[in-house]
Amino acid sequence: xxxxxxxxxxxxxxxxxxxGGMVGAGVFSIPRNFAQATGVFGALIAWAIAGAGxxxxxFVFQTLANRKPDxxxxxxxxxxxxxxxxxxxxxxxxxxxxxxVGNVSYWVLIKSTLGGVFPAxxxxxxxxxxGISSIGIWAFHFMVLRGTKEAAAINKIxxxxxxxxxxxxxxxxxxxxxPDVFVANLWGxxxxxxxxxxxxxxxxxxxxxxxxxxxxGASNYSRFAKTREDVGIATVTGFLGVLALFASVSILSYGIxxxxxxxxxxxxxxxGVLAAAVGQWGAAFIGVGVIVSVLGAYLAWTLMxxxxxxxxxxxxxxxxxxxxxxxxxxxxxxxxxTSLLIQLVLVAxxxxxxxxxxxxxLCSHLSLFPYFFAAAFALKLVxxxxxxxxxxxxxxxxxxxxxxxxxxxxxxxxxxxxxFMVLGFLIYAPGTILYVMTRREQGKQLFTPAEWVVFAVxxxxxxxxxxxxxxxxxxx
Numbered sequence: 001x002x003x004x005x006x007x008x009x010x011x012x013x014x015x016x017x018x019x020g021g022m023v024g025a026g027v028f029s030i031p032r033n034f035a036q037a038t039g040v041f042g043a044l045i046a047w048a049i050a051g052a053g054x055x056x057x058x059f060v061f062q063t064l065a066n067r068k069p070d071x072x073x074x075x076x077x078x079x080x081x082x083x084x085x086x087x088x089x090x091x092x093x094x095x096x097x098x099x100x101v102g103n104v105s106y107w108v109l110i111k112s113t114l115g116g117v118f119p120a121x122x123x124x125x126x127x128x129x130x131g132i133s134s135i136g137i138w139a140f141h142f143m144v145l146r147g148t149k150e151a152a153a154i155n156k157i158x159x160x161x162x163x164x165x166x167x168x169x170x171x172x173x174x175x176x177x178x179p180d181v182f183v184a185n186l187w188g189x190x191x192x193x194x195x196x197x198x199x200x201x202x203x204x205x206x207x208x209x210x211x212x213x214x215x216x217g218a219s220n221y222s223r224f225a226k227t228r229e230d231v232g233i234a235t236v237t238g239f240l241g242v243l244a245l246f247a248s249v250s251i252l253s254y255g256i257x258x259x260x261x262x263x264x265x266x267x268x269x270x271x272g273v274l275a276a277a278v279g280q281w282g283a284a285f286i287g288v289g290v291i292v293s294v295l296g297a298y299l300a301w302t303l304m305x306x307x308x309x310x311x312x313x314x315x316x317x318x319x320x321x322x323x324x325x326x327x328x329x330x331x332x333x334x335x336x337x338t339s340l341l342i343q344l345v346l347v348a349x350x351x352x353x354x355x356x357x358x359x360x361x362l363c364s365h366l367s368l369f370p371y372f373f374a375a376a377f378a379l380k381l382v383x384x385x386x387x388x389x390x391x392x393x394x395x396x397x398x399x400x401x402x403x404x405x406x407x408x409x410x411x412x413x414x415x416x417x418x419x420f421m422v423l424g425f426l427i428y429a430p431g432t433i434l435y436v437m438t439r440r441e442q443g444k445q446l447f448t449p450a451e452w453v454v455f456a457v458x459x460x461x462x463x464x465x466x467x468x469x470x471x472x473x474x475x476x
Contacts, residue, residue, distance in 0.1 A: 015234040015241075022242045023162050026211035028290050029109065029356060030246060031253035032269035033207045035262030036357075038200035040186045040254050046201045047247040050208035053408030054243075057371060058235050059401045060378045063394075067387040076308070079373035080317065082380050085444075086451040089435045090428065090458075091370040092312045097427050098366035099305035100341040102213065105359035106294045106301075107133035107346060112267040112356060113287045123266055125355035130346055137346070140302060141339040145330055165289030166245060169274050169282075173252045176277035182255035205415035209364035211246055267356045302338060309334035319437040352476045365420040366427065368412050375405035419474055425461030432458065 034043050064071070064078055071077040075095055080088020108124035111133060115121035121129040253262060253273045265272035268290045274282030310331030313323035326332040345362075349355035379402035381387060388395050413421065432455060439446050447455060468474030 011234055015238045019238045019242055022212055022239070023166075023245070026207070026213070026360070027166065027246055027249060028268035028270045028286065028293075029360070030207070030211065030250045030270070031262050031273050032265045032267060033357065033360070034204055034250045035253070035259045035265075035269075037203035037207075038197075039259055040182065040251060042197055042200035042204070043247075043250050043254070045197070046204040046208060047243065047250070049201065049408075050205070050212065051240075051243045051247075053405070053412075054208075054212045055236070055239060056401050056405040056408060057375065058239055060375050060405045062235055063398055063401070064374065064378055064381075067381065075370045075374055076312065076317070077315075078377040079370065082377035083373060084448065084451065085317065085439075086435060086447060086454060087373060089312075089317055089432075089438070090454070091373050092308060092317055093431045093434070094366050094424070094428065095370040096305050096308045096338070097341065097424075097431070098213070098363050098370075099301050099308070100338055101345050101359055101363040101366060102210070103298055103301055103305070103342050104345045104349065105210075105356055105363060106298045107136060108349060108356045108359055109267055110136075110291055110294055113271070113290050115266060116271075116283060116287065123355065125349040125352055127350065130350055133346055134343060137339055137342055140299060141335060144299070144302060144306075144335060145326060145332060146328060162289070162293040165286050165293075166249065166270075169270055169286065170245075170248055170252065172274060172278050172282070173256060177252065177255040179255065181258060185254040185259045202415040205412055206361045206364040206420070209367065209412060210360045212242075213363070213367055302335070302342075305338045306331045306335040309337060316442065317438065319434055320441060322434075348476065358476045361416065361420050362423055365413075365416045365424050368409055368416065369424075372406070372409040372413070375402060375409055378402040379406055422461040422465035422468070423474070423476070425458045426465040429455075429458045429462035 034046075038046065061075075068078070068081070071081055076088055076092030079091035108129075110124070111121040111126075111129035112124035115123060115129075120126060121132075124133075249270065253269075256262075256273050257265075257276050261276075262269065262273070268286060271283035271286035271290070274286055309318055309322045310325075312318040313320060313334070322334045322337065323331070324333045345359065349358065352358040378398065382395060382399040382402055385392075385395070388398075436446065465474060469476070
């Protein structure tokens with residue numbers, strides 16, 4: 001049997017891979033994060049917008065995987081191919097930084113979960129919580145340096161740990177559902193803290209991005225499918241299943257506690273909702289699932305983040321030293337950079353009033369630039385009719401999908417607000433040092449005139465953010 005034959009996977013397996021890639025730690029935080037922003041109607045509108053927008057992005061990644069199979073270096077490759085080396089670097093660095101910041105949210109969530117038993121951990125960003133999390137960062141670092149053979153076994157456990165607690169949660173909450181509480185939460189209460197319905201929906205957008213991070217991974221499964229159609233079916237089926245799961249968790253929670261109480265729950269708020277429904281054992285049950293799930297997700301995303309830097313270095317888009325591997329074929333230098341950024345952002349959470357939401361929002365915003373450039377590249381292909389000369393049948397469909405995906409990512413950048421955009425620049429601007437090193441290694445021109453403008457905007461945003469943090473105008 002050929003190698004290609006052994007890699008062919010059935011539709012159900014492909015669908016499970018899509019689901020496993022998207023269900024992560026974010027879903028366990030949904031009840032509180034949504035309740036802080038809106039009520040039932042706002043949540044329904046938010047999930048409708050997020051579902052449609054993320055589905056367009058999923059189609060974009062699927063289309064690009066089929067039409068540009070040579071661009072196999074990851075999401076950032078689309079930005080480089082479409083808009084030049086600096087924006088390609090910008091995309092790669094942002095995607096890497098997003099994964100690192102997302103990993104910080106995992107440590108905060110673990111310690112917040114344990115805070116119910118050990119009050120010294122608080123909501124995950126006390127001095128002792130950050131100290132123990134730091135030990136965890138470097139314990140994982142040295143474990144990964146030994147090789148990645150353990151990852152497969154851990155991920156099997158993680159998949160079960162992620163899905164079973166959520167299914168149990170939904171079943172128990174349905175039986176404990178209180179219609180009168182649900183009705184009182186339809187319009188988000190009467191506090192008026194979050195303005196009109198549009199403002200409420202806008203306030204949830206970065207949350208929806210965070211919970212769907214990893215949707216681009218579906219496009220990587222095309223080489224495993226028996227037919228190209230299976231990839232599309234698996235993407236849509238898996239995504240709709242995950243969307244239904246996430247929306248159900250948020251909407252049903254409004255039938256257990258008043259919105260004001262949901263908004264005050266500690267993370268993971270799914271545990272607080274279940275405790276209100278069935279007793280304290282519900283929080284403990286969810287807590288165990290969260291810890292196992294998050295530790296596994298942390299391992300997977302740490303490996304992925306290091307791989308992004310390593311592949312970019314091998315492709316000549318990052319300095320050559322980041323491509324170095326140890327005797328176990330682990331990208332050791334890229335892994336060190338990854339662990340250092342995770343550590344730096346974790347320390348920053350000491351100064352945050354809501355560390356989990358801070359890490360969630362910053363992670364989401366950093367991921368938007370790579371997503372935007374991928375969608376813009378898909379739109380550029382359509383407008384130039386590139387790859388469509390011999391196959392024009394999908395031109396109009398792909399144009400609509402790409403245009404909607406571009407519009408959605410622009411809306412998310414707007415919805416995320418200036419604060420997280422400039423905080424993102426505070427990471428992007430210093431990161432440009434790596435780009436300068438890369439161009440000098442290769443003896444190439446540093447920036448084109450347009451790239452100088454992008455760099456200037458990034459530096460200006462970083463200076464604004466730094467000044468805001470020093471003066472207190474920007475809080476985290």
